[in-house]
Amino acid sequence: MLIPNRLKEHFKIACQNEDGTIISGRIKCCMNSDFAIWTVGDIRKRLFKKLDIYPLNNQLKLVAECTTCKKRIIVFDSLCDGYEPLSAGIQSTSISGPLHCEKCGAEGFSVQVRYEYPSEEELRELGISHIDTAFTWIWGTLICNTCGKHYTNFLDCETD
Numbered sequence: 835m836l837i838p839n840r841l842k843e844h845f846k847i848a849c850q851n852e853d854g855t856i857i858s859g860r861i862k863c864c865m866n867s868d869f870a871i872w873t874v875g876d877i878r879k880r881l882f883k884k885l886d887i888y889p890l891n892n893q894l895k896l897v898a899e900c901t902t903c904k905k906r907i908i909v910f911d912s913l914c915d916g917y918e919p920l921s922a923g924i925q926s927t928s929i930s931g932p933l934h935c936e937k938c939g940a941e942g943f944s945v946q947v948r949y950e951y952p953s954e955e956e957l958r959e960l961g962i963s964h965i966d967t968a969f970t971w972i973w974g975t976l977i978c979n980t981c982g983k984h985y986t987n988f989l990d991c992e993t994d
């Protein structure tokens with residue numbers, strides 16, 4: 835299964851396509867899988883639009899902090915994910931949060947993610963050593979665990 839190694843213990847698969855290059859599921863930890871969301875990025879709300887996050891100083895990061903055990907799970911970090919991460923020379927921007935639900939103000943979310951990878955064969959041919967983080971696209975949806983509001987594809991990012 836292609837999934838970032840750091841998520842292996844914290845990923846509940848929902849579905850994947852035949853060759854395993856598109857995989858979706860949700861982040862899990864402890865009983866409730868309830869997370870505070872911390873981000874590096876520019877969160878924008880446009881009229882009649884959902885909430886979206888965009889890179890800030892060329893960095894986009896989403897961290898899910900388990901509200902039970904406080905473990906911080908890195909769902910996405912543009913500085914180290916992708917087949918050719920461009921972390922050199924980019925200063926890490928400080929993380930902000932936790933995110934509040936804009937409808938009810940709560941801080942606990944469920945996190946659904948979908949990763950798209952090139953074929954594993956292709957990655958091996960290219961000699962990529964970090965196949966697990968060499969995905970080309972990530973989508974992340976947040977669901978408020980208090981009021982149920984969906985933030986569909988809050989994170990929608992093509993990697994470098």
Ligand SMILES: [Zn+2]
Nearest residue numbers: 863864900903
């Ligand atoms: Zn936990």
Ligand SMILES: [Zn+2]
Nearest residue numbers: 935938978981
């Ligand atoms: Zn809510």
